[in-house]
Amino acid sequence: MSHSTGHSELAEKFANNVERMNWHDKALWFVRLKRDNQAKSLDEWEELRSTADKIKKHTLENLANYLEEFEKNALSRGIKVHWAKDAKEHNKIVLDILNSKNVKMVVKSKSMLTEECHLNPFLEKHGIEVVDTDLGERIVQLRNEPPSHIVLPAIHLKKEDVGTTFEKFLNTQKGNSDPTYLTRAARAHLRKKFLGADASMTGVNFAIAETGGIVVCTNEGNADLGSSLPKLHIACMGVEKIIPRLKDLSIFIRLLARSATGQPVTSYTSHYHGPVEDGEMHIIIVDNGRSNILSTDKYKKSLQCIRCGACLNTCPVYRRSGGHSYGYTIPGPIGSTLAPSRDLKKYSTLPFACSLCASCSNVCPVQVDLHQQLYLRRQDVVDAGYLSPAKYRVLKMATWLMSHPRIMDFAGLLARKIVPLLPRSIIYSKINIWGKSRELPKFPKNSFKELYKAKKGSK
Amino acid sequence: MKIGLFIPCFMNELYPKASMATLKVLENLGIDVEYPMYQTCCGQAQANTGCSNETKVLAERFLKIFKNYDYIVAPSGSCVSMVRHNYAQFLQGRDGFEHMRTHTYELVEFLHDIIKPKSMNATFAHKVGIHNSCHAHRELGMASMSEKNVPEFSKIKNILDKVDGISYSELTRKDECCGFGGTFAITEEALSLAMGRARLQDHLNAGSEYITGVDMSCLMHMQGIIDREKMPLKTIYIAQILAGDTP
Amino acid sequence: MSSRDIILKSIKDYAPSKSSELPNINISHASYENINEKFSTSLSSVGGIAVFMENIEEIKEYIAEHYADSKVIVSNCENLLPIVTKDANATKDPHALHDVDLAIIEGEFGVAENGAVWIMEPKNRHRALYFIAQKLIIIIPKNEIVPTMHEAYEKLSFGTQNFGLFISGPSKTADIEQSLIIGAHGAIETCVIFI
Numbered sequence: 001m002s003h004s005t006g007h008s009e010l011a012e013k014f015a016n017n018v019e020r021m022n023w024h025d026k027a028l029w030f031v032r033l034k035r036d037n038q039a040k041s042l043d044e045w046e047e048l049r050s051t052a053d054k055i056k057k058h059t060l061e062n063l064a065n066y067l068e069e070f071e072k073n074a075l076s077r078g079i080k081v082h083w084a085k086d087a088k089e090h091n092k093i094v095l096d097i098l099n100s101k102n103v104k105m106v107v108k109s110k111s112m113l114t115e116e117c118h119l120n121p122f123l124e125k126h127g128i129e130v131v132d133t134d135l136g137e138r139i140v141q142l143r144n145e146p147p148s149h150i151v152l153p154a155i156h157l158k159k160e161d162v163g164t165t166f167e168k169f170l171n172t173q174k175g176n177s178d179p180t181y182l183t184r185a186a187r188a189h190l191r192k193k194f195l196g197a198d199a200s201m202t203g204v205n206f207a208i209a210e211t212g213g214i215v216v217c218t219n220e221g222n223a224d225l226g227s228s229l230p231k232l233h234i235a236c237m238g239v240e241k242i243i244p245r246l247k248d249l250s251i252f253i254r255l256l257a258r259s260a261t262g263q264p265v266t267s268y269t270s271h272y273h274g275p276v277e278d279g280e281m282h283i284i285i286v287d288n289g290r291s292n293i294l295s296t297d298k299y300k301k302s303l304q305c306i307r308c309g310a311c312l313n314t315c316p317v318y319r320r321s322g323g324h325s326y327g328y329t330i331p332g333p334i335g336s337t338l339a340p341s342r343d344l345k346k347y348s349t350l351p352f353a354c355s356l357c358a359s360c361s362n363v364c365p366v367q368v369d370l371h372q373q374l375y376l377r378r379q380d381v382v383d384a385g386y387l388s389p390a391k392y393r394v395l396k397m398a399t400w401l402m403s404h405p406r407i408m409d410f411a412g413l414l415a416r417k418i419v420p421l422l423p424r425s426i427i428y429s430k431i432n433i434w435g436k437s438r439e440l441p442k443f444p445k446n447s448f449k450e451l452y453k454a455k456k457g458s459k
Numbered sequence: 460m461k462i463g464l465f466i467p468c469f470m471n472e473l474y475p476k477a478s479m480a481t482l483k484v485l486e487n488l489g490i491d492v493e494y495p496m497y498q499t500c501c502g503q504a505q506a507n508t509g510c511s512n513e514t515k516v517l518a519e520r521f522l523k524i525f526k527n528y529d530y531i532v533a534p535s536g537s538c539v540s541m542v543r544h545n546y547a548q549f550l551q552g553r554d555g556f557e558h559m560r561t562h563t564y565e566l567v568e569f570l571h572d573i574i575k576p577k578s579m580n581a582t583f584a585h586k587v588g589i590h591n592s593c594h595a596h597r598e599l600g601m602a603s604m605s606e607k608n609v610p611e612f613s614k615i616k617n618i619l620d621k622v623d624g625i626s627y628s629e630l631t632r633k634d635e636c637c638g639f640g641g642t643f644a645i646t647e648e649a650l651s652l653a654m655g656r657a658r659l660q661d662h663l664n665a666g667s668e669y670i671t672g673v674d675m676s677c678l679m680h681m682q683g684i685i686d687r688e689k690m691p692l693k694t695i696y697i698a699q700i701l702a703g704d705t706p
Numbered sequence: 707m708s709s710r711d712i713i714l715k716s717i718k719d720y721a722p723s724k725s726s727e728l729p730n731i732n733i734s735h736a737s738y739e740n741i742n743e744k745f746s747t748s749l750s751s752v753g754g755i756a757v758f759m760e761n762i763e764e765i766k767e768y769i770a771e772h773y774a775d776s777k778v779i780v781s782n783c784e785n786l787l788p789i790v791t792k793d794a795n796a797t798k799d800p801h802a803l804h805d806v807d808l809a810i811i812e813g814e815f816g817v818a819e820n821g822a823v824w825i826m827e828p829k830n831r832h833r834a835l836y837f838i839a840q841k842l843i844i845i846i847p848k849n850e851i852v853p854t855m856h857e858a859y860e861k862l863s864f865g866t867q868n869f870g871l872f873i874s875g876p877s878k879t880a881d882i883e884q885s886l887i888i889g890a891h892g893a894i895e896t897c898v899i900f901i
Contacts, residue, residue, distance in 0.1 A: 007647070008646055008648070008650075011647060011649060012649035015650055015653045027884050029632070039606070039607075042736075043736060044735050045607075045608040046607065046608055051729055051731065054727075054728075058728045059728075060721065060722060061721060061724045061725065061726060062724060063717050064717045067713075083709045089709060133891065135881040135890060136879075136881035139882075153881070154881050155884070157882075157883075158883060159883045162883075180887050183879060183881075183887040183889070183890065184889070187889065190891060191891070195804055213868075219877065219878050219879060219880075220878070220890030220891045221877040221890060221892025222890070222891045224833075224871070225834065225837035225891050225892060228800060228837060228838075229834050246864070247731055247859040247860060250854070250855040250859040251733075253872075254854070261880070263752065264819060264820035264821070265752075265855075265872065265874045267752070267873065267874055267892070268871060268872070268873060268874075269822070269872040271864070271871060272869060273867065273868040276834075277798070277831065277832070278798075285713070287713045291713065291716040291717045294717060294720045294721060297722070316638070317654075320650050320653045320654065320657075321650055352508075352647070354640075355593070355636045355638060355641075355643045355654070356507060356593065356640060357597070357636035358593055358594075359604075359635075359636070362597060362604055362607055377509075378508060379509040380509070381509050382508070382510050383509075383511070387509065391642075395504065395505050395508055395510050396513060398500075399510070399516055401499075402502075402520075403516055403520065405497045408468075412472040416472065433645045434644065434683070436648060438652070438680065438686075438687055439682075439686035440683065441474070441679055441683070443473065444473065444474075444475050444476070446475055448472075448475040448479060449496065451475050451478075451479055452479075452482070452494050
């Protein structure tokens with residue numbers, strides 16, 4: 001997924017297909033509206049958000065203790081616990097476990113962490129077949145694309161796109177793109193995979209320190225069916241997935257699905273506290289840069305994220321540029337603040353892929369200050385010298401002018417006198433990006449300051 | 460009560476009428492307003508591009524010029540939000556800063572919260588679409604936000620209600636960003652345009668004759684698209700309605 | 707140092723200062739006048755159905771009428787043994803449950819706000835049963851409905867049981883163009899019977 005192209009270029013490409021962009025925007029806006037309906041149906045909504053914020057804040061302040069408590073309780077339940085500093089170690093742990101059981105095929109449910117670690121290509125390289133079982137994930141896997149959304153992985157695709165993909169890989173009828181038909185075809189296809197898998201992998205929505213168990217939420221039942229057939233279940237979690245108490249789940253479960261898809265709860269909320277009969281359950285706790293984020297006062301709150309995707313759905317930029325324009329595993333506002341923690345240079349355009357409208361901060365169920373983080377990230381980009389030199393020069397010059405009001409007034413006066421005399425071809429030349437598709441305002445004869453002076457003088 | 464008037468840099472140069480209307484609205488209400496001559500810019504463009512050194516220079520100028528006023532009023536939600544929310548990084552603890560931070564108001568917000576006028580002595584017999592500009596809306600909290608479960612209110616509407624003859628259009632997305640976003644309008648030009656067009660289409664469908672709002676910058680962006688695409692729509696800065704200026 | 711110790715050390719080194727308390731969870735919420743009705747509405751909004759019955763005979767009739775095409779039926783409810791065609795607990799291997807048409811299981815209580823049912827059956831050997839069956843009936847004692855997830859979690863604990871879950875309606879997906887399709891990988895029908 002590495003690329004050197006910035007967000008704006010990829011966004012422009014996406015936006016050039018106006019019909020498709022508008023369709024994408026509407027599809028996600030619809031999800032946002034469903035979320036609003038749920039939020040507005042609960043008088044206690046804002047209190048749930050602030051309580052979730054408080055629980056997460058407290059947990060991050062005591063994270064090491066809660067991780068140790070979780071580990072102790074999980075071990076006492078017969079769950080094997082592993083720790084991985086980074087993606088490489090995570091992938092190696094997974095491979096070693098799978099090899100120790102001679103696993104040839106693993107069914108995997110949605111896990112942004114394994115996407116982050118690029119686990120699939122790694123396992124495939126080592127001869128293990130990985131089948132993503134979430135329908136949207138399976139669709140993008142067959143198409144060899146990354147997911148474009150953290151909850152709705154195939155939201156960028158039309159049903160006809162899915163139809164062609166299934167025609168090729170699942171032998172569905174040519175030209176049949178009926179969603180029910182395609183879903184049934186995937187059900188049959190994946191049932192075989194579920195029954196044939198030697199192991200399962202899942203992500204983790206919440207890990208409960210108090211009980212040593214984990215919770216996974218799905219609508220399709222894929223994580224659930226996948227993990228209950230084979231004897232081996234590996235669950236991967238970032239260190240930030242911990243919550244202290246079982247009853248804290250009442251807050252997060254009430255918020256998660258309502259924020260994500262506008263449902264009151266997901267179809268399945270499975271609480272795993274041990275393996276299946278004669279089976280093994282492994283939990284891999286992964287850092288991969290998270291403790292670094294914890295060390296930054298400005299950005300540590302991003303670790304509160306519960307991956308509901310609400311900030312993507314509400315983001316006017318995401319809705320019109322698509323998930324792939326971000327070039328990072330997690331797109332949208334939350335991805336734009338997480339990615340620069342990983343590689344500021346590579347992802348230097350993401351904090352600017354934002355009009356600072358602040359809608360993301362308002363929908364976030366755990367009150368992450370998303371737009372404020374993106375605002376501050378921009379300072380990091382400039383301080384590291386990654387802002388384009390041309391842009392920086394302009395702003396530096398403007399600042400100098402703005403520190404010299406008399407010269408600025410004179411420059412303004414000149415502009416107001418000269419610009420109206422220039423031919424359109426010069427005013428609207430290539431360097432005038434504003435004027436590419438927008439008219440400039442008509443330059444007035446006098447500035448406000450001149451009018452004000454005249455008014456005061458005449459008194 | 461001495462009021463310092465801050466006029467955003469681009470409004471000073473490009474929108475003298477809207478700026479004069481701001482002054483007129485305040486003076487009509489008998490408020491003692493002064494415009495400090497050496498003011499320039501609040502530094503928002505620099506700040507939103509991440510240029511903190513440059514922002515600091517301008518924040519310090521702003522403090523020096525405005526700290527001794529009882530209130531500072533600006534015809535711009537985003538400039539006020541800059542002072543209220545983003546200056547602390549540069550000016551925290553400085554003499555007069557906390558007073559200035561908490562006493563800088565957007566024009567309509569100032570009327571609504573501090574002056575509380577009974578009437579505006581203005582008529583505007585048109586169907587108006589209110590543009591809830593993001594910083595005024597979500598950072599200053601000038602109206603209930605569609606994302607939140609809170610009772611509905613709008614300071615903008617409360618003040619516009621005092622204008623005779625005015626009526627409103629009902630938008631399907633009442634507080635979506637227009638895509639101006641400061642330097643965003645240039646950096647992400649394609650999306651800025653797409654967002655602007657979507658807002659304008661919403662207003663066209665809702666039958667707005669005029670789009671008004673508390674941020675001239677958003678209106679400038681939308682008017683730029685209106686003019687280029689020759690849409691049957693107009694923008695008008697809110698102070699011009701409140702001052703009774705006929706368009 | 708092990709990776710475990712490195713991670714825990716860097717978290718300890720980096721963790722923000724401890725200044726906030728773990729909040730008590732005491733969320734006031736609307737109470738439902740008719741909690742049965744609220745549960746039914748919530749469940750039907752997610753594609754399931756709730757029915758209220760008086761005795762086991764009624765359930766048997768209901769199943770005979772509505773699930774006539776279900777050939778392989780499993781259940782751990784002793785009262786339903788006469789209609790059971792397969793003993794799910796007899797096999798060691800959950801894969802053997804692949805042909806189950808209808809699973810009749812026992813839930814502990816329902817949650818009115820979202821139509822979810824808490825299931826933690828000590829009697830059931832294979833958790834796969836909940837997901838592999840084509841159709842699901844969940845039987846719950848009458849009056850066992852709590853208003854919200856707050857009351858629900860107050861009731862829960864994990865002792866020796868190593869699996870429990872909330873099921874709210876049938877399995878579903880909207881991954882193709884946001885069209886809601888009932889029946890993704892789990893049950894394509896879920897019926898909750900209160901008795």
